[in-house]
Amino acid sequence: MKDKDLIWSILAIAVYILGGVATFTGAGLILLMKGQDLWGWGEGHTIGYLLVCIGLIFSVLGVLVMRILRNRI
Numbered sequence: 001m002k003d004k005d006l007i008w009s010i011l012a013i014a015v016y017i018l019g020g021v022a023t024f025t026g027a028g029l030i031l032l033m034k035g036q037d038l039w040g041w042g043e044g045h046t047i048g049y050l051l052v053c054i055g056l057i058f059s060v061l062g063v064l065v066m067r068i069l070r071n072r073i
Contacts, residue, residue: 008069016062019055026051 026048033044041047 005069005072008065012062012065012069014062015058015065019058019060019062022051022055022058024055026053026055 029038029044029048029051031048033048036044038044038047
C-alpha cells in the first residue's frame with residue numbers, strides 16, 4: 001500500500017511542476033510571440049493561451065491529488 005501512495009505522490013508533484021512550467025511558458029509565448037507562427041501549429045500567442053489554461057488545470061489537479069493523499073495517510 002505504501003508503494004502505491006509513493007507513486008501517486010510522485011505523480012502529483014510531477015503534474016504540479018508540469019503545470020507550473022506550462023503556465024509560465026504560455027505567459028512567455030503570449031508576451032513574446034504575438035503575430036508569429038510557431039512551428040506551423042498556429043500563432044504563438046494563441047498557443048500561449050492554451051498552455052496557460054492547461055497549466056493552471058494541471059497545477060490545480062496536482063494540488064488536489066496531494067491534498068487527497070495527505071488526508072488518506
